[in-house]
Amino acid sequence: MGVALDSTLFIDLARRRPSALRKIEELDSRRELKVVPTPVAYEVLAGILQTRSRTQAAMFRAWISKFQTAGLDLASAERAASIRAELSQLGRVKGTGDILTAGIALAAGHSLVTRDLDFREIAEVTGLVLESY
Numbered sequence: 001m002g003v004a005l006d007s008t009l010f011i012d013l014a015r016r017r018p019s020a021l022r023k024i025e026e027l028d029s030r031r032e033l034k035v036v037p038t039p040v041a042y043e044v045l046a047g048i049l050q051t052r053s054r055t056q057a058a059m060f061r062a063w064i065s066k067f068q069t070a071g072l073d074l075a076s077a078e079r080a081a082s083i084r085a086e087l088s089q090l091g092r093v094k095g096t097g098d099i100l101t102a103g104i105a106l107a108a109g110h111s112l113v114t115r116d117l118d119f120r121e122i123a124e125v126t127g128l129v130l131e132s133y
Contacts, residue, residue, distance in 0.1 A: 002033030003131065004070065004105040006114035007043045010063060012133075014056055023113065023133035035070040037104040039097040072100060076107035086125050094118050102128055 005027075012020030027034060041064060048056045072080070080103025087094055095118065102122045105112045111129040112119060123130050 001109040002035060002111075003027065003030070004035050004037050004101070004108075004110040004112045005040065005067065006101060006112055006116055006119070007040045008115045009113050009133070010040075010044050010060060011047075012115070013063065014059060019115075019133045023131075027113070033110075034067045035104075035108070035110060036064055036067045037101045038069055038071045039100040039104070041069060043097050070104050070108060070110075072104060073107070076100075076104040079103040079107040083122060083126055087122070090125065092121055092125075094122060098122065102126065 009020055009023065013024060044060055045057070048060055070076075080100050083102055083106075084094075084099050087099075098116065098118050099122070102112065102119065104110075106126060106128055111131050113131045113133065115132055119128065119130055122128055
């Protein structure tokens with residue numbers, strides 16, 4: 001059990017938002033596993049590569065190297081599919097990346113650090129524990 005980091009944290013770190021800087025300091029002091037779900041890495045890298053910022057790409061690669069990555073295995077794929085089905089039945093549509101990220105976090109028993117409001121609805125349906133900043 002640990003904590004999964006969402007793309008909002010990395011974006012806010014790049015923008016030097018004080019709340020994100022405080023959160024990463026807090027996370028550094030905690031002795032639990034910290035992971036970056038692969039859909040988060042994809043989302044951040046896609047945004048960086050679109051802007052062609054070598055500085056941001058280098059900065060993100062340095063940050064992400066401090067954490068383990070958590071990929072989509074069968075358990076997290078099943079959990080993500082379940083989340084999508086539950087949300088669909090409720091008429092709530094969420095992005096695939098967010099659903100995959102939530103599935104990865106839930107399957108491993110991780111909380112999720114984010115300020116993305118879409119995860120609140122996912123948490124209501126699934127019990128995903130969110131940590132804001």
